[in-house]
Amino acid sequence: MVRYAQGGGLTDAERAAGSGCGGRRWPGFEDGERNSDIAVMLRVSERSVERWWRQWREGGAAGVASKGLPGRPRLSEAQIARLERELERGPLAHGWSDQRWTLSRVKKVIGRLFHVSYTVEGTWRLLKRHGW
Incomplete structure (x- = not known):
């Protein structure tokens, strides 16, 4: 499913119906419509x-199903x-003065030890998830 600010300009009814990209059926792909027409209908780029379309052709509806947020x-x-x-x-053991x-x-510390970058919010969620 593609996410856009303020629903990508879709009405509530269009968003609820999935408006193609998140729905069960891929209109246009199954009907043989042109990419430019599908792009206009879904309010996305032709690219x-x-x-x-390539993902749908190779894997059907499962090929274009949302993989969730990164x-x-x-x-x-x-x-x-x-x-x-x-x-x-x-903190003293890691070089801070208090x-x-x-x-x-x-x-x-996470970045130094594991070479993984978290946001401050992500750090909070990680700590909370593990009982800190």
């Missing part, structure tokens, strides 16, 4: 339609355990 890099359970040990050592963990500091 996107070409890519979706995921953030995940840490393995072993990495989470190591992060918890490092956090228990405290004993205060902030999300920004934890984010930096």
Whole structure:
């Protein structure tokens, strides 16, 4: 499913119906319509339609099904355990001058240890998910 700000200019009814790109049926692909007509109908670029058409041709409806939002890099359970040990050592052990963990500091430790970049919000979610 494609996401656009304010629903991409679609009405509530069009969004509820899936308006093609998120619906069960791919109008145009099954009906042999031109890519330019499909692009206008779905309010997307022709290039996107070409890519979706190729995915539909190779895998059917499952080929163009949404894979969900792009995921953030995940840490393995072993990495989470190591992060918890490092956090228990405290900020002083990681070069800060006080004993205060902030999300920004934890984010930096994750980056240094695992070469993975989280946002501050992603760091908060990671810590919350693991009981911190």
